[in-house]
Amino acid sequence: MKYDFKQIEKKWQNRWEATRPFAAENDSAKPKYYVLVEFPYPSGDGLHLGHPRPYTAMDIVARKRRMQGYNVLFPIGFDAFGLPTENYAIKNKLHPSDVTRNNIKRFSEQLKMLGYSFDWDRCVDTTDPEYYKWTQWIFLKLFENGLAYKAQIPVNWCTSCKCVLANEEVVDGECERCGAPVVRREKSQWMLRITKYAQRLADDLDDVDYIERVKIQQRNWIGRSVGAEVDFKTTAGDALRVFTTRPDTLFGATYMVISPEHQLLQKWLADNPDEIKAYQETAAKKSDFERTELAKDKTGVEIKGIRAINPVTEREIPIYISDYVLASYGTGAIMAVPGHDQRDWEFAKKFDLPIVEVVAGGDIEKEAYTDCDNGVMVNSGFISGLPVNDAIATITKWLADKGLGEEKINYKLRDWVFSRQRYWGEPIPIVHCEKCGYVAVTESDLPLLLPNVENYETTETGESPLAAMPEWTSTDCPKCGGPAQRETDTMPQWAGSSWYFLRYTDVANKNALASNKALDYWTPVDWYNGGMEHTTLHLLYSRFWHKFLFDIGVVPFHEPYMKRTSHGMILGEDGQKMSKSRGNVINPDDIIGEYGTDTLRLYIMFIGDFEKTALWSQSAVKGCKRFLDRVWNLSEERVGGGDEYSAAHELAIHRAIKKVGSDIEALKFNTAIATLMSLVNDYYEKAPSRGDLKVLLNLLSPFAPHIAEELWEMQGFDGFAAEQPWPVFDESKTLDAVREIAVQIGGKLRGTVFVAPDSDDETVISAAVADEKIARIIDGKEIVRTIVVKNKLVNLIIK
RNA sequence: GCGGAUGUGAUGGAAUUGGUAGACAUGCAGGAUUUAGGUUCCUGUGCCGCGAGGCGUGUGGGUUCGAGUCCCUUCAUCCGCACCA
Numbered sequence: 001m002k003y004d005f006k007q008i009e010k011k012w013q014n015r016w017e018a019t020r021p022f023a024a025e026n027d028s029a030k031p032k033y034y035v036l037v038e039f040p041y042p043s044g045d046g047l048h049l050g051h052p053r054p055y056t057a058m059d060i061v062a063r064k065r066r067m068q069g070y071n072v073l074f075p076i077g078f079d080a081f082g083l084p085t086e087n088y089a090i091k092n093k094l095h096p097s098d099v100t101r102n103n104i105k106r107f108s109e110q111l112k113m114l115g116y117s118f119d120w121d122r123c124v125d126t127t128d129p130e131y132y133k134w135t136q137w138i139f140l141k142l143f144e145n146g147l148a149y150k151a152q153i154p155v156n157w158c159t160s161c162k163c164v165l166a167n168e169e170v171v172d173g174e175c176e177r178c179g180a181p182v183v184r185r186e187k188s189q190w191m192l193r194i195t196k197y198a199q200r201l202a203d204d205l206d207d208v209d210y211i212e213r214v215k216i217q218q219r220n221w222i223g224r225s226v227g228a229e230v231d232f233k234t235t236a237g238d239a240l241r242v243f244t245t246r247p248d249t250l251f252g253a254t255y256m257v258i259s260p261e262h263q264l265l266q267k268w269l270a271d272n273p274d275e276i277k278a279y280q281e282t283a284a285k286k287s288d289f290e291r292t293e294l295a296k297d298k299t300g301v302e303i304k305g306i307r308a309i310n311p312v313t314e315r316e317i318p319i320y321i322s323d324y325v326l327a328s329y330g331t332g333a334i335m336a337v338p339g340h341d342q343r344d345w346e347f348a349k350k351f352d353l354p355i356v357e358v359v360a361g362g363d364i365e366k367e368a369y370t371d372c373d374n375g376v377m378v379n380s381g382f383i384s385g386l387p388v389n390d391a392i393a394t395i396t397k398w399l400a401d402k403g404l405g406e407e408k409i410n411y412k413l414r415d416w417v418f419s420r421q422r423y424w425g426e427p428i429p430i431v432h433c434e435k436c437g438y439v440a441v442t443e444s445d446l447p448l449l450l451p452n453v454e455n456y457e458t459t460e461t462g463e464s465p466l467a468a469m470p471e472w473t474s475t476d477c478p479k480c481g482g483p484a485q486r487e488t489d490t491m492p493q494w495a496g497s498s499w500y501f502l503r504y505t506d507v508a509n510k511n512a513l514a515s516n517k518a519l520d521y522w523t524p525v526d527w528y529n530g531g532m533e534h535t536t537l538h539l540l541y542s543r544f545w546h547k548f549l550f551d552i553g554v555v556p557f558h559e560p561y562m563k564r565t566s567h568g569m570i571l572g573e574d575g576q577k578m579s580k581s582r583g584n585v586i587n588p589d590d591i592i593g594e595y596g597t598d599t600l601r602l603y604i605m606f607i608g609d610f611e612k613t614a615l616w617s618q619s620a621v622k623g624c625k626r627f628l629d630r631v632w633n634l635s636e637e638r639v640g641g642g643d644e645y646s647a648a649h650e651l652a653i654h655r656a657i658k659k660v661g662s663d664i665e666a667l668k669f670n671t672a673i674a675t676l677m678s679l680v681n682d683y684y685e686k687a688p689s690r691g692d693l694k695v696l697l698n699l700l701s702p703f704a705p706h707i708a709e710e711l712w713e714m715q716g717f718d719g720f721a722a723e724q725p726w727p728v729f730d731e732s733k734t735l736d737a738v739r740e741i742a743v744q745i746g747g748k749l750r751g752t753v754f755v756a757p758d759s760d761d762e763t764v765i766s767a768a769v770a771d772e773k774i775a776r777i778i779d780g781k782e783i784v785r786t787i788v789v790k791n792k793l794v795n796l797i798i799k
Numbered sequence: 800g801c802g803g804a805u806g807u808g809a810u811g812g813a814a815u816u817g818g819u820a821g822a823c824a825u826g827c828a829g830g831a832u833u834u835a836g837g838u839u840c841c842u843g844u845g846c847c848g849c850g851a852g853g854c855g856u857g858u859g860g861g862u863u864c865g866a867g868u869c870c871c872u873u874c875a876u877c878c879g880c881a882c883c884a
């Protein structure tokens with residue numbers, strides 16, 4: 001009989017659909033294990049090759065855990081709110097909810113075709129009112145706790161999506177989704193105070209097992225810097241407060257710079273107001289991108305008639321405005337130390353300002369001396385002669401004693417812009433009342449349903465389509481009962497995905513986002529795999545929400561995910577990112593049709609190091625199909641003998657069990673599969689027993705579950721392959737009866753000899769010199785030294 | 800500029816703590832079965848050399864009995880952040 005993968009795969013998928021063998025139990029005596037993949041955005045294009053790589057990897061882990069006796073939760077759902085669906089709906093005159101329903105149906109079918117052992121009974125859909133009720137509920141809790149607030153701020157505005165973006169969504173001045181230019185606009189926006197959690201988001205990375213690059217990237221994004229805030233008196237009366245990480249260089253501060261948006265500029269009466277105003281206007285017109293592009297050439301204007309006083313030198317120094325100082329970081333003002341900061345140095349050179357050396361060792365005529373952490377202070381009054389570190393401590397204390405400053409920690413992280421001016425998102429459950437201000441919708445009124453609007457086209461004014469529905473926006477104030485207006489912006493896509501993994505534990509709960517019992521049992525997630533592109537978006541946001549939920553007693557642990565791993569991208573055969581315009585897209589459906597799901601699963605895991613980018617290779621797919629054909633033929637034609645391991649294969653089998661098991665845990669799926677291939681090659685050299693075949697099917701079943709089940713059934717083994725215990729190995733049986741020892745002469749390999757395991761040095765050396773070839777080389781020479789590495793090699797040094 | 804990574808045959812990629820480089824697969828070559836092959840099986844395949852042997856993990860150095868692995872230098876590519884004071 002031929003390996004008819006089409007028929008076999010359909011057969012087992014139907015059986016899984018009917019009997020639900022992968023449903024997780026909320027009551028179980030087994031230990032729990034929660035494996036999570038990032039749920040997909042159900043786009044109209046269907047599943048692409050980016051999905052099967054992480055999903056197959058985690059399916060393998062989930063299946064292995066079940067075989068190891070765990071009660072496994074391996075859920076799936078759909079992150080379905082969002083712009084592409086809305087845009088598609090507008091273009092095709094459909095309703096986004098219909099588009100979403102169709103896309104979810106298609107995605108579900110495709111995911112089932114891939115044979116994943118998801119618990120489909122726990123599927124979530126973020127656009128389901130029963131789901132987003134709880135997204136809104138969390139928002140209300142954030143609002144109640146002062147973590148959601150509305151502010152008039154300059155925001156990132158995508159000119160194509162006609163919508164506000166979070167800082168995390170802007171890449172090189174462009175919209176991360178559509179690539180259109182992003183400009184600055186003043187808008188009143190809902191914000192989430194993620195900055196309040198900056199410290200914990202950084203520190204608690206120590207408590208979790210994330211791959212190092214994820215931790216580093218999150219830490220960099222949070223951008224903690226320790227320094228001091230210092231007040232400079234000015235001749236205008238007001239003190240000018242600055243943030244610096246280098247308070248030790250205070251004696252070298254020869255001028256000051258404030259950002260064009262600085263508050264004090266509205267108050268100060270300079271001698272050159274027109275010049276200042278003109279500069280402010282030019283700066284305002286520049287996008288963020290332009291401001292950073294012009295990094296090389298510093299611009300600025302002196303604020304004439306007002307001067308600051310350096311608190312330690314007591315000298316008057318000039319104040320400039322320049323757009324190289326950002327309003328949004330620190331205090332929006334700096335003390336400029338041109339001797340030891342390259343930007344200040346460039347500005348000082350251009351405007352001919354004094355440059356003073358305060359740390360010895362550099363050449364400040366040529367460039368700023370910045371890499372001076374181990375230097376010694378000079379020209380610095382009472383801290384001269386101190387090493388930099390001591391100087392920082394001394395000056396910080398001095399400032400504090402005089403009431404001129406204090407130690408301060410700053411973060412690059414900014415608050416999360418949470419409003420979107422689009423239709424297809426969760427309505428923000430807030431009303432605005434003339435009398436009471438912003439008031440939360442009453443909890444019992446949740447979910448606040450998204451109304452059915454006639455037209456959900458974007459508006460040029462930058463308002464949500466919901467704003468055009470007076471019958472929906474007009475409401476009563478929950479507090480005073482007076483007339484009030486609903487918030488018309490919706491939540492960003494990241495809202496629903498910030499807590500979805502909690503809902504999986506108890507999907508049908510009507511009274512809470514999930515029961516305490518379910519949360520206590522299942523959370524935190526044991527292993528979460530997802531894309532690097534979400535490191536400073538979804539992953540950070542959901543950690544923030546989780547910490548908040550922990551603080552208000554909703555979840556039992558302060559971190560959502562115990563372990564985070566990440567997969568590399570799959571590029572097209574030409575080494576380019578797969579895209580329709582390049583015409584190098586591989587459709588998983590086509591591969592499944594031609595070679596079958598098991599082949600696709602196997603190839604996508606065999607393609608290379610899971611964590612690195614990989615190039616698709618159509619011909620290499622065939623190798624995996626060939627392997628499965630060989631397994632099939634083996635079972636059909638070559639098996640003989642009993643249920644024990646045959647003597648010929650025992651060693652290879654114990655080794656394979658060990659290697660495949662540890663490789664799966666270490667994400668080395670490619671070498672796990674190579675091990676299985678080697679084992680099959682062995683079985684071709686010498687026919688396997690039924691027992692030999694059985695263990696092969698056990699090891700293969702997480703990777704290629706359909707063929708494993710079919711062969712399991714055909715061989716007449718009991719039960720299902722997926723429900724067998726994971727095979728165990730005996731360490732002593734993974735070792736050879738004789739050891740091949742490398743013989744080196746002067747470090748060069750000259751031959752090999754065989755000795756008994758753990759032979760002592762003398763035995764190994766005498767075996768080596770007895771070897772004919774070795775004897776020939778050392779003939780007439782003297783062995784002056786020998787190095788023996790037990791069971792591995794011997795190195796003879798001759799003269 | 801800062802941070803992170805990568806560089807190994809024709810190709811994708813393997814190589815515990817430094818210890819026989821190139822597992823496994825693709826491709827290619829030869830052979831067998833076949834009317835035929837996008838089938839299957841067998842053999843070979845790092846480079847140079849008839850051979851003994853020599854040379855080989857981006858470059859150049861170093862440490863070591865021994866380096867793909869450790870240290871320094873340099874080049875190239877990719878990713879993240881970017882005037883963050």
